[in-house]
Amino acid sequence: MYKTVNIEQSKFINVYRILSIILIGFFPIIAHVTKLPLYYLEPMRIMIVIFFIRGYMKDAFMFSILYPIISFLISGHPIIYKMPLVMLDLFLNILIFYILTRKDINIYISFIVSVVITKILYYVLKYMIFTVILAKLQGLIETNVLIQGINILGILILIKFANKKETDA
Numbered sequence: 273m274y275k276t277v278n279i280e281q282s283k284f285i286n287v288y289r290i291l292s293i294i295l296i297g298f299f300p301i302i303a304h305v306t307k308l309p310l311y312y313l314e315p316m317r318i319m320i321v322i323f324f325i326r327g328y329m330k331d332a333f334m335f336s337i338l339y340p341i342i343s344f345l346i347s348g349h350p351i352i353y354k355m356p357l358v359m360l361d362l363f364l365n366i367l368i369f370y371i372l373t374r375k376d377i378n379i380y381i382s383f384i385v386s387v388v389i390t391k392i393l394y395y396v397l398k399y400m401i402f403t404v405i406l407a408k409l410q411g412l413i414e415t416n417v418l419i420q421g422i423n424i425l426g427i428l429i430l431i432k433f434a435n436k437k438e439t440d441a
Contacts, residue, residue, distance in 0.1 A: 300348075
């Protein structure tokens with residue numbers, strides 16, 4: 273899935289990279305100031321899925337690791353011991369999504385399956401860390417499962433609109 277990129281596309285992706293970093297860095301601050309639980313929207317997942325859908329695989333994989341670090345450095349969120357879990361969740365989400373779509377599995381089914389698998393892994397690892405290392409300092413499932421399901425549907429809609437099949441000459 274290689275793309276030929278013209279100058280306009282190159283400018284767009286560079287602007288998108290910069291804006292996505294700014295958004296990811298300041299989203300927790302905005303949420304704190306407004307007292308809105310904006311993390312329910314999973315902005316990191318949305319951003320990497322957009323990179324993925326638009327064909328920028330390297331960016332999707334790279335930012336799945338960088339976004340949690342950038343966000344932590346700017347806002348302190350996610351907290352230090354959750355950061356590797358979030359990185360693993362996002363990276364595996366994109367990896368599984370990629371593998372499934374390469375096997376010609378429907379893009380929507382691929383996304384749902386990739387999110388469900390990575391969320392299960394995330395919560396199993398989080399449970400292990402909390403029970404063994406941190407002695408349950410915080411709740412295991414912070415985001416309501418219904419909200420997570422609604423978020424998956426929202427990202428599916430985003431995939432629908434961002435998934436323009438472009439033919440490269």
